[in-house]
Every structure is written in C-alpha cells, then in structure tokens.
Amino acid sequence: MKFLIFVCCLLIGIPQVNALSSEEEIIRLKKGEYYFYYLTEDYPSAMTRLMQLRNSNALGKELDVMEATMLLSLGLNAQAQEIFEKIKQKGGEPSSKSWFYLARQWFDLGEFSNVVYSLDQIDPLKINLDVQLESKFMKASAYMELGEHSKAQSIIAGMTRDSIWTGYARHNYIIAMMNGNSTGRSLNLLIEDATFYLPETQEAKHLRDRINLISAIYFLELGQNRSAMKYLKLISLEGPYTPAALLQYGWASVEQGNYEKALQPWRELQTRFNLFDPDVMESMLGLPQVFELMKAYTQAIKSYESIEKRLLLMDQFIISTQHEVQDASWLDSWISVQTDLRWGWQSKIDTTLPFSDVSGLLHQMLSEDSMVNGLGEYRDLDIITRYLKEKERDLKLWKGMLQSRKSEAITRNLNPQFEKAERTIVESNSAYDALLKIFNDSSDNIFSLPTIEQRSSLETLSSSTLNLEKLIKLNTATRNVDSYKQRLSRVNGLLLWQMNEMKPKMQWQLQSDLINTKRYISEAKKQLEETKLADKWSVSSWHGLEDRVDDLLLSTSALRNKTEEDRMVVRNRLVLKAQDYLLSQQKRIKDYLAQSRLSIARLYDEALQRRLALGDVSAKEARQ
Amino acid sequence: MRFLYTVLLLAVSVSLQAEMPQTSSEVRQKALTVKQSVLQLNRDLYQLEEDLLSPATTQTSVFLSLTNGEFFEPYSINVLVDDRQPIQYLYTERQVDALRQGAIQPLKDLNLGPGLHTIRAIAKGVDHNGQARELTVEKQIEKHDQPLYIEFKIQDKKEMNSADLIISQW
Numbered sequence: 044m045k046f047l048i049f050v051c052c053l054l055i056g057i058p059q060v061n062a063l064s065s066e067e068e069i070i071r072l073k074k075g076e077y078y079f080y081y082l083t084e085d086y087p088s089a090m091t092r093l094m095q096l097r098n099s100n101a102l103g104k105e106l107d108v109m110e111a112t113m114l115l116s117l118g119l120n121a122q123a124q125e126i127f128e129k130i131k132q133k134g135g136e137p138s139s140k141s142w143f144y145l146a147r148q149w150f151d152l153g154e155f156s157n158v159v160y161s162l163d164q165i166d167p168l169k170i171n172l173d174v175q176l177e178s179k180f181m182k183a184s185a186y187m188e189l190g191e192h193s194k195a196q197s198i199i200a201g202m203t204r205d206s207i208w209t210g211y212a213r214h215n216y217i218i219a220m221m222n223g224n225s226t227g228r229s230l231n232l233l234i235e236d237a238t239f240y241l242p243e244t245q246e247a248k249h250l251r252d253r254i255n256l257i258s259a260i261y262f263l264e265l266g267q268n269r270s271a272m273k274y275l276k277l278i279s280l281e282g283p284y285t286p287a288a289l290l291q292y293g294w295a296s297v298e299q300g301n302y303e304k305a306l307q308p309w310r311e312l313q314t315r316f317n318l319f320d321p322d323v324m325e326s327m328l329g330l331p332q333v334f335e336l337m338k339a340y341t342q343a344i345k346s347y348e349s350i351e352k353r354l355l356l357m358d359q360f361i362i363s364t365q366h367e368v369q370d371a372s373w374l375d376s377w378i379s380v381q382t383d384l385r386w387g388w389q390s391k392i393d394t395t396l397p398f399s400d401v402s403g404l405l406h407q408m409l410s411e412d413s414m415v416n417g418l419g420e421y422r423d424l425d426i427i428t429r430y431l432k433e434k435e436r437d438l439k440l441w442k443g444m445l446q447s448r449k450s451e452a453i454t455r456n457l458n459p460q461f462e463k464a465e466r467t468i469v470e471s472n473s474a475y476d477a478l479l480k481i482f483n484d485s486s487d488n489i490f491s492l493p494t495i496e497q498r499s500s501l502e503t504l505s506s507s508t509l510n511l512e513k514l515i516k517l518n519t520a521t522r523n524v525d526s527y528k529q530r531l532s533r534v535n536g537l538l539l540w541q542m543n544e545m546k547p548k549m550q551w552q553l554q555s556d557l558i559n560t561k562r563y564i565s566e567a568k569k570q571l572e573e574t575k576l577a578d579k580w581s582v583s584s585w586h587g588l589e590d591r592v593d594d595l596l597l598s599t600s601a602l603r604n605k606t607e608e609d610r611m612v613v614r615n616r617l618v619l620k621a622q623d624y625l626l627s628q629q630k631r632i633k634d635y636l637a638q639s640r641l642s643i644a645r646l647y648d649e650a651l652q653r654r655l656a657l658g659d660v661s662a663k664e665a666r667q
Numbered sequence: 668m669r670f671l672y673t674v675l676l677l678a679v680s681v682s683l684q685a686e687m688p689q690t691s692s693e694v695r696q697k698a699l700t701v702k703q704s705v706l707q708l709n710r711d712l713y714q715l716e717e718d719l720l721s722p723a724t725t726q727t728s729v730f731l732s733l734t735n736g737e738f739f740e741p742y743s744i745n746v747l748v749d750d751r752q753p754i755q756y757l758y759t760e761r762q763v764d765a766l767r768q769g770a771i772q773p774l775k776d777l778n779l780g781p782g783l784h785t786i787r788a789i790a791k792g793v794d795h796n797g798q799a800r801e802l803t804v805e806k807q808i809e810k811h812d813q814p815l816y817i818e819f820k821i822q823d824k825k826e827m828n829s830a831d832l833i834i835s836q837w
Contacts, residue, residue, distance in 0.1 A: 065837045069816055072730050072837075075771025082765035087709060094710040119702055420698050427705050434712055441719055573782045580724045580812065591715055595708075602704050609697045 070096075086113045087385070107133075112144045123148070139169040146181055155185040176208040183212045187219045195219070204240040210250050213237035217254060221261045231270075234258050238277070251277075252284040259291055263298070271295050286312055286322040293329060302333045309333075318357060319404055319628060327353070328635055331642065344646045347639045354636045361629050364400050368621045371614055373401040377418070378425055385426075392419050408624040417617050424610040431603035438596045445589050452581050457574075464571050471564050475557065482553050489542060492549040500538055507531060717776065725778040726814040729754060733766035734822040739800060739830030741766075741792040741821060748777060748786050771818070779810045788819050790832050802832035 077096055080089035090113055093106070107130050114123040123145075146161035162182045167175055179202050186195035199216060202209040217237060220230050237254050241247040259274035272295050278288035289308040296305040309326040316323050327350050334343035367373065376397045383392070396402035396409065408414050485491040493501060511531055514524045717726075731744060740763060746754035754775045758766075766772060787805040794800045802821065816837045823830050 068818075068835075068837045072728075072771055072816055072818060075732060075769065076730065076773045078768070079762075079765050079770035079772050082768055082770050083759075083761055087706070090706050091710045091713045094706075095714070117702055117706070119699055119706075122703065424698060424701065427701060431705070431708075434708075438712075441715075445719070570782070573780065576812075577724070577780055588715070588719060591718075595711055595715055598708060598711075602701070602708060605704075606701050609701055612697070 081109055081113070086117060089113060090117070108142065108145060112148070139165040139167075140174075143170060143174055143178060146178065150181045150185065153188075155188040158182070158185040159189070173208075176202060176206045180208040180212045184215045187215055192216075192219060192223075204236075205242055207242060207244070207247055207250070210237060210241045210247060210254075214250060214254050214257075218257065221257070234274070248279065249282055249284070252279055252282045252288070256284045256288055256291070259288070259295075263291060263295055268295050268298050272299075286316050286320055290322040290326050290329075293326060293333075297329075297333060297336070302337045305333050306330065317403060317406055318353070320407060321631070324631065324635060328638055331639075335642075335646070340646055340650060344643060344650075347643045347646070351636060351639045351643070354632050354639065358629060358632050358636070360400075361404065361625055361632070364404055365622070365625060367399075367401050368405070368625060369618060371618050373399065373405070373621075374421065374614060374617060378422065381422060392422060404628070405621055405624065408621065414617075414620065417613065417620065421610065421613045421617055424606055424613055428603060428606045428610050431599055431606060435596065435599050435603060438592055438599060442589065442592045442596065445592060449589070455578070457578050461571065461575060464567075468564060468567055468571065471560070471567075475560050475564060478553070478557055478560070482550065482557060485546070485550055485553070489539065489546070492546060492553065493542060494545070494549075497538065497542055497545075504531070504535060504538065720776065720778070724812050725780060725810075727777040727779045727810065728814070728816050729774040729777060730771050730816070730818045731756075731766070731774050732771045732818060732820050733763070734820060736763070736767045736821070736823070736830075738795050738823045738825075738828060739790075739792055739802065739821055740794075741790050743792070744774070744788060744790045744819070746774065746786065746788045746819070748779065749784050750787075774819070779815065781810050781812065783807055783809050786817065786834065788832060788834070790819070790821060794830070795828070800830075802830060804832045804834055806834045808834075808836050 077089055077092035080092060107126050111123040111126040142161045142164040146158050149157040149161060158181055162178050165178060179198050183195040183198040199212045217233055238251045241251050255274040255277045259271040262271040275288055275292045278284055289312040292308045293305040309330050312323050312326045331343040331346035334346055373396060380397055381393060511527055741758050743757045785807050790802040818835045820833050821830055
C-alpha cells in the first residue's frame with residue numbers, strides 16, 4: 044500500500060517538476076544569450092536582453108556591475124554612478140574583469156576615489172598580466188591625484204620595469220614631483236629610469252619624448268638651462284613633441300647667450316611645421332629678437348618685414364577660410380570618413396579631419412580634449428539620428444505589411460482547397476479499401492494476384508480454350524484435336540504452378556504497399572488538420588501588433604526629432620568653437636603683427652637716432 | 668616678451684573655457700537623455716520585431732552552448748531544418764571564449780509551422796589534439812502553438828576523452 048502511494052506521489056510530481064524545469068531552462072537560455080552579447084562586447088544587444096531579464100530576477104549580483112560597465116561604455120555615466128553606489132552598499136561579488144572596466148571608465152572620468160575602490164575589488168589572479176599592469180598604473184595615478192604619493196611610489200616599485208604602463212605611471216609620478224617643487228637628485232634619477240626602461244615601440248618613443256620635454260620645460264622655468272638642454276637634445280626630430288622641443292631649445296640657447304645656436308632650430312621649425320602652430324608662430328617673432336640681441340639690426344628689420352608679410356597672408360587665409368568653417372562642411376566630411384558605426388565608448392573615433400585648408404587651420408584645436416569630446420558627442424548623435432530614421436522607415440514598412448497581411452488573412456478562403464484535399468483523402472481511402480479486399484480474397488482465389496505477363500498469358504489461354512472448343516464442335520475425321528487439348532492442359536498447368544509459386548511474394552508486396560498507403564493517408568490527414576489550424580491561428584497571430592507599431596512609430600518620431608535638435612545644438616556649438624578658435628588665431632596674428640610693426644618702427648627710430656648721433660643726418664632731414 | 672605672449676594666450680583660453688562648462692554639461696546631459704531613451708526604444712523595437720517576425724505560433728529559437736569545451740573547439744556549425752533553412756556560422760576566438768565561459772549563442776530565430784520537423788546539425792572544429800573533427804546530430808522535433816526553444820549542446824565526454832553534440836528542446 045505504502046509503495047502504491049509512493050508511486051502515485053511520484054507520478055503526480057513528475058509533470059510539475061518538468062514544467063518548472065522547462066521554464067528555468069528557457070530563462071537559462073536567455074541568460075546565456077545575454078552573457079554571449081556581453082562577453083563578445085556587443086553592449087547595445089546585451090542591454091536589450093538585460094532589460095528583458097530585469098523583471099525575471101534571472102541574474103544575481105553580477106548584473107549590477109555588468110550593467111554599470113555597459114552604461115559607462117555607452118556614455119551613460121550618471122546611471123552607472125547610481126548603480127555603483129548600490130553595489131557599494133550591497134557589497135556584491137562581480138567578476139574581476141567587470142571591476143577593471145568600471146575602474147577604467149572612472150579613471151577616464153577623473154573619479155579617482157572610485158577608481159581605487161573598483162581596483163581594490165579585483166583578484167589579480169583572475170586577470171592577465173597586461174590588465175594587471177594597466178590596473179596598477181591606474182591605481183598609482185589615482186593615488187597621486189588623491190595626494191597619497193607614498194602609496195603610488197610603492198605600487199610603481201612593484202611594476203615590471205620595461206612595460207609601457209610603468210612608463211606612464213612614472214611619467215605621472217614625475218609630474219607629481221614637479222608639482223611638489225622637487226628638485227633633488229631623485230627627480231633626475233626617476234626621469235632617467237622612466238626613459239631608459241621603456242620598450243622600443245612608437246608609443247614608447249612618444250612617451251620618452253614627452254617625459255624629456257616636460258623635464259626640460261621644468262628645468263627651464265627653474266633657470267637650470269644646462270639640465271634643460273640635456274633633456275631637449277634627447278627629443279626626437281620626428282614626433283608630436285618636436286615643435287615644442289625646437290622652440291624651447293631656441294629659448295634655452297638664448298637664455299645662455301648662444302644666440303646663433305637658437306636660430307637653427309627656429310628656422311627648422313618654420314620650414315617643417317604648420318605656420319598656424321603656436322610654437323611656430325612664437326618662433327617667428329623670436330628670430331628677429333635674437334638678431335637684435337646680436338646687434339644685427341638690418342637683418343632684424345628685414346626679418347620683421349618678412350614676418351609682417353607672412354602674418355598678413357595668414358590673416359587673409361583665415362578670412363578666406365572662415366565661410367567654410369561656418370557652413371560646417373568640414374564636420375560633414377569628417378563624419379563621412381568615420382568607419383565605425385557604433386555609438387558610445389566602444390566605438391573607434393578617428394579625430395583626424397580629411398586633408399583640406401580647414402583641417403590645416405583647425406589642426407591644433409582638434410587636439411583639445413573638449414573638442415574631441417564634442418566631436419564624439421556629435422558623432423554619437425548623428426549615428427543615433429540616422430538609426431532612428433532607419434527604424435522609422437522600417438516601422439512604416441511593417442505597418443504596411445501588417446495591414447496587407449491582416450486583410451489577406453481575413454479575406455483568404457481556403458475552404459475549397461481544404462474540401463478538395465478532404466475529397467482526395469476520401470478517394471484514397473476507398474482505393475485503399477478496394478485493394479485491401481483484393482488482398483483478403485487472394486488466399487482463396489488462385490488467379491487473384493497475376494503479374495502483367497501472367498494476365499496476358501491468362502487472356503491468351505482463355506482465347507485458346509475458346510478456339511479449341513470451336514475446333515471440337517467442328518470435329519471431322521481428318522481433324523484430330525487431342526494433341527491440342529493435351530498441349531493446352533500442359534500450358535494451363537504450368538501457368539497455375541508458376542502463379543501458385545509467386546503468390547506469397549505478391550501477397551507480401553501488396554501487404555507492405557497497403558501499410559505504406561495507410562501511413563501516407565494518415566500523414567496527409569494530419570497535415571490537413573495542421574494546415575487548417577495554422578489558417579485559424581494566422582488571423583489571431585497579428586492581433587494587437589498594429590497598435591504597437593503605431594505607438595512605437597510615434598515614440599520613434601518624437602525621439603528622432605529630439606535627437607535631431609540636440610545634434611544641431613552640438614553641431615552649432617562645434618562650429619562656434621571653431622569660429623572662436625579662428626578668432627583667437629586672428630587675434631594672435633594681429634598681436635604678433637602689431638609687435639612686428641612696433642619693432643620695425645622702433646628699429647628704424649633707433650637707427651635714425653644712431654645716425655643723428657653720428658652726424659650722418661641733420662635734424663631737419665630727420666624731421667622730413 | 669615671452670611672458671606677455673603667455674599671459675595673452677592664457678587670457679584668451681581662460682575666457683573661452685569660462686563660457687564652455689555650463690553649455691557643455693547641458694548638451695552632454697541632453698545627449699545622455701537621448702542615449703537612455705534610445706536604449707529603451709531599442710528594447711521595445713527588438714521585442715516588436717521578434718513578435719512580428721515570429722508570432723508565438725511559429726516562433727522557434729535555436730541556440731548553441733559549449734560545456735567546458737576541453738575536447739572540442741568549434742570552428743563552424745551548419746544546421747538544416749527539414750533539409751532547408753540552413754544556419755551557417757563561423758566562430759571567432761572571442762565567441763568561443765564567451766561560449767566556454769558559459770554564454771549561450773543565439774544561432775537564429777526561425778519560423779516553423781506546427782507539426783513534426785527534422786533538424787540536423789554538423790559542428791566542425793578540432794579536438795584537444797588539434798585534429799579536425801565533426802560532430803553530427805539529427806532529431807525529429809514537434810512544434811506546437813507555443814514558442815519552441817532548441818538548444819544544441821556540445822558537451823565533453825571525459826570518460827572517452829571526446830565530445831558529443833546533443834539537441835534539447837523546450
């Protein structure tokens with residue numbers, strides 16, 4: 044009895060367990076799908092899946108950090124901040140890689156206490172070496188920003204010496220030491236260490252140049268010109284820091300009284316680099332000043348005059364390019380060369396403008412962080428606007444398709460086809476029954492299952508029998524039909540024997556054909572039922588979708604309009620910024636122009652004074 | 668002289684920067700709101716497209732998962748339903764890594780009519796010795812009026828130092 048109850052309980056329990064596990068399995072698949080998009084860094088798709096899973100509580104504490112990482116990656120920092128606070132309160136257990144990405148985003152945003160907190164959650168054994176080094180660099184830099192230099196120093200001391208990340212950490216530490224007015228030997232040693240152990244890559248070469256340049260400028264400001272010269276000489280002549288290095292090398296030489304030594308780097312600066320580069324422009328006025336210091340007044344005047352002409356040309360060039368900057372065609376051509384069509388942090392933005400007059404002019408402005416961020420925002424909004432336009436068009440197409448499908452589903456009449464199919468099945472059933480009867484009768488009738496040859500032989504025998512009967516009736520003395528009779532009996536017997544021998548095989552064949560026919564007829568019946576069902580469902584399967592399409596179309600249009608407005612605001616802001624930059628360039632040119640003209644006047648005046656003093660010119664001539 | 672230039676330049680840049688932050692943050696805030704709305708809209712659009720493309724009566728989603736993946740690393744998969752509607756997919760290293768970490772790949776959403784269907788899959792890849800291998804599976808599945816979920820699972824058979832491809836459905 045007990046056993047029976049146990050079995051009953053089991054039987055009742057099994058379907059419930061199955062139903063539950065099936066739901067769980069579907070959630071597991073959806074969760075796995077979300078992880079797939081997350082781990083392959085397709086964050087927009089992952090976000091869509093995540094929002095669907097939010098209500099089901101399918102994911103654990105990991106979800107919060109992953110969502111924060113994705114929000115950060117899409118540039119939604121405020122929402123990420125909110126989630127980050129929640130994680131802090133709950134004390135979750137997310138993966139080390141999630142914390143690393145989160146830390147990296149906080150680092151970019153300059154939220155250094157959050158950087159330290161996020162990096163403290165990482166288990167170093169669960170991330171690879173390069174990620175470990177980048178984490179240490181971020182942590183050391185964050186500590187420096189927070190004023191905890193000893194902690195930063197101990198982190199740097201523990202880093203691999205020849206890694207680029209160690210180089211960046213040391214670079215930041217050098218700047219921190221300079222900000223703390225450190226002048227000791229330790230600074231020189233740190234600079235040497237930082238540049239010596241860097242790997243032989245292009246990135247490391249630029250970093251080496253940068254460290255040497257900031258060190259040189261620092262020592263120049265302290266008046267330690269020889270130390271400055273030492274670092275300036277180490278900067279390569281083919282890098283982004285070359286113009287600044289050449290300019291500073293000139294000034295350092297001037298400070299030391301080596302006027303001739305200052306001329307060469309400045310001449311090189313003016314011939315090799317963009318004239319609108321501030322370093323180049325500064326060197327333009329520096330050159331005649333050095334001539335003055337060398338007491339080469341005629342050369343100084345000639346130099347000032349040539350600079351005046353050059354500055355006027357530059358001013359005219361800016362005026363002629365201004366309308367191109369104003370109509371924002373440079374922004375459109377920049378957008379058209381972007382290859383990555385994703386928006387957010389993950390996307391690769393090419394900040395280089397296509398080569399043109401405008402790009403040459405705005406070259407310096409594009410290296411400013413605010414401009415790069417502005418361009419990134421404009422690009423994001425442009426991509427979103429295009430995406431929304433596309434979706435709007437898609438929704439309109441869906442709407443048309445739904446309407447035509449709906450009317451088709453309502454007006455479609457498949458009954459004649461179904462009736463025809465039913466008739467065919469009924470006819471097939473009758474044919475089957477007839478064949479079944481033949482099969483059932485075949486055991487009693489020896490002639491029931493003849494082959495085509497046997498049927499023809501039977502027909503021949505029947506006609507031969509009739510002919511023989513006719514011959515017997517016409518029997519005459521001269522005609523003896525006995526031999527024919529014997530032959531007919533023999534052939535008849537032979538045929539019967541053959542048919543009897545083949546009958547089991549024929550019956551077996553017929554039986555298997557009948558089984559197959561029965562199966563085909565039942566499959567056709569099932570297919571017909573399923574088709575009828577599909578026809579019935581097709582009307583209801585589109586129910587409510589038209590309203591949903593309408594609603595989404597409205598919200599998409601509204602959002603598209605809003606995005607378009609924001610895009611235009613950012614566009615106008617960028618244009619304004621470019622115009623302001625041009626104005627500042629013009630102002631700088633005008634200042635330099637005024638300086639050169641004043642210097643020219645002063646030099647002519649001084650020359651006149653000298654000639655007057657020497658008696659070369661009379662006071663009357665001078666007044667004229 | 669240099670000092671004068673520096674002061675002039677600083678004055679220009681400071682005056683520019685002083686105007687920017689407020690405008691910039693306003694614009695950034697607007698852009699953030701747009702991005703948030705787009706994410707929300709994306710979810711609704713995705714759900715609608717799913718429903719439009721595959722009503723529950725015909726909706727069939729095909730997935731692929733990899734358990735451990737010690738004895739088989741997939742390079743590609745080819746799925747045939749009723750000898751048509753082929754799904755072909757080539758895997759990148761990052762996708763295989765994601766699968767190994769427990770992710771499940773959504774292979775494709777299909778529309779299948781009610782009734783019985785034959786589904787066949789061939790996964791090509793390499794075993795733990797780097798030798799080329801093919802895993803094949805074939806099964807008959809039945810579609811009812813509810814959405815159908817099919818999972819191809821590549822799972823290790825440790826006792827045989829091999830892997831197997833199986834089909835599950837819900």
